[in-house]
Amino acid sequence: MKHIKALTTAVLIGATVLASGCSVMRHQETVGSYVDDATITTRVKAKFVEDKTVDAAAIKVETLNGAVQLSGFAKSAGEKAKAEALARNTDGVRSVRNNLEVRP
Template sequence: MKPILVATLVALGALATTGCAVTSGQSTVGQYVDDATVATRVKARFAEDSQVSAMRIQVEALKGTVQLAGFATSQAEKDRAGQIARAVPDVKEVRNNIIVKPASN
């Protein structure tokens, strides 16, 4: 039950922080909703994965292109985040801009 609750909270947070502005010429309301859904799915899968921190990695989507940003504690975490994002339905491309910054002791 806890993983589902965490995934739901992360998904709601992702929707709340993506904003609601649809800029003329950028995308339609339908495309915006699709992009928000894709980003939410990626964040939810991060929350379910034990190797990836959904809290340190931001996800944005535009017309099926997902951009990942934030920090990972290892190259393996960065790579896993990219794999997860690529496996989400409707993701056409992943731009993995996560910075690897080992945790300080």
């Protein structure tokens, strides 16, 4: 079980770095900020994976200068609220924009 969790975390880190690599090239943030934001995104996604009430695969997390944006779909208003609460309670998060749509 620990190996699966470690593998999941590694995959999330890799996907986060690959998915958000363009922002540094477009000069939207410094390399240090980029690394911090990638770390925040990974932490939020890891919390989603750990919490069985949130479907981590259905929620996209993007971070820019500590501001987290959630997009995608939630199965209920409760799941949407839980995802936002998990993101808000993550180290380094300055604000959360919850753009999740509820689709049962």
